[in-house]
Structure formats: C-alpha cells, structure tokens
Amino acid sequence: MLRLSATLAILGIVVSACGPTSLVSYTKPNVSSDTANRNFVECRQEANALFPAAVFTQSVPGYGGYGAFYGGYPGWGGSYIQARDANEPLRAQHLSDCMTLKGYRQVIHPICTREQLAGRQYQAVSRPPSGASPNICAARTQGGGSTLIDLSKPI
Template sequence: MKPYVLGISILIAVAGCTSFGTYYKPGTTLEKIDRDTLSCRTRAEREVPPRIIIDRYPVYGPPRTPGGPRVILYWETNYIDLNEGLRDRVRAQCMSDAGYERVAIPYCTEEQLAGKTFKPLAKTPKLDESICAVRRDGKRILIDLDKPL
C-alpha cells in the first residue's frame, strides 16, 4: 500500500471517531429527535418500499483439477435495492419539513473534560464550539463546556 493512501485511510478512520452526524433542531430533546427520525424512517419505508433485484452472473473455476481439466460453473448473487436512494431522500425531506438539519457534532476530547464534571443538557442548544458530545451508557449526551458543575 502506498504511504499516502495509508495516511489518508488513518485520517478518515480518526475523523470518524471525532464527531457524529445527526439531525438537529435547537430546543428539542435527543429523545424527540430519535422519535422523529424513526417516524420519518417509517414514513419513507411505507412510501418507497424496497425494490429488490437479484443480479446473478456466472463464475468459472477452477480451470484444472486432479484427474484432468474440468470447469465448474456456479452463480454469484447480488441483491440490489433500487429504491434505497429515493427512500433516503424521502426521509431527509421529512426531517427537513419537521425543522431539522443534518449536522456533525464533535465528541469532547480528554483535554476539554480534564477532570471537570458537566450536567447533560436537557434540550438541544444552538450549536457553537462549546457544545460537544460524550458517550455514556451506550448513548450520546450533549454537554456545554462553558457550564461545568
């Protein structure tokens, strides 16, 4: 692998750990965002059901086996949902109609937390550089770094 490809791969992997993408609307709770996301996902599934096609193509091999030349034919199968992209757009439009926008919220770094205690935010504030997320009990919670306890 070329050094620059490895470096870019590492940067992408690290960047994926520093923030998370979500729908966001100031003044709501994370639970309401989850409920609205589920509602829009359900609506999109109902309006744009999966349209699965099965793509099969032959694969030949091995060209030689003990006891003489022999060709074995078997089928490779791919399942493709043609409506997946449209369903994603319907879900995104539903969330936009409900007042949400897609954002990336950074995770708090160890240096930012540095032995301080923070209270989880009950409602989503207007996003600025003092808002970040922490993983706790398998959930993401938002905190305001300007308001330690």
C-alpha cells in the same frame, strides 16, 4: 519488538481516525423535546422501511505478524470479515430529508475531545441549541450512544 510496537501505534491511529467526528441533531423553534423525539423516530422508521439493511460481507486478508516484517508471507496475520451496509447512506439522507420537510434544521456538533473533558463531568443539554455553539459538544455515553453536553456548565 520495536517494530511491533510501532505497527500497533500506527494501527491505533488509523482505527481511531475511522470513528465519527460529529453528531447530527435537529432543531425547530417552539417544539417540545417529546414532539421532536417522536418526529425523529417516525422519520427513522420510515427510512428503515424504505431502505432496509443490505449488508454485504467479504473476507479481507490480514497483514501483519512477524512474517510481514522479516520477509515472510504478508498474509500471515490471518484475515477478517468486513461488513458494509449498502443502504446506510440512503437511510441517512432520507432521515435528513424527512426532518427537513417537517420544518427542522440540521445542526452538526463536534465530538468532545479528551482534552475538553479531562476527567470532568458536565451537564447534559436537555434540548439541542438552534445553532452550533463552541461550548456544546457530543460526549460518548457508557451505553455506546452520545449525548450533548455544555462545557460551560461543569457539575
């Protein structure tokens, strides 16, 4: 049982390491949020049209279960389907290039840590700052997205 717990703990660390560690935003002086959002949507639509999803799947044998620990067949844990979109990097690059051509500058914000949030709520940033700031980080929303918050402005 101890081995199973250790394996699950290691699996949790590996899976959490796969999550995003930053959020990219775009900023341009003297541009309203509406205009910035409209430009972002236009660039994203153009990227999606030029590089549509090209998803490839493959069955990957699973490893785990008690059989793997006690000399049994390592594939005893079953298998899972792994999906990969071959065009995702191209869409991301085109989006970045398009926003740069429109005069925006890319700003990378870290994802907020649990320690930073510590169960408190903070004010959302209405407009991305023009540069990286130690008080600004991206918090995950309940809908699965992210929003920028200012750690120096608790609610």
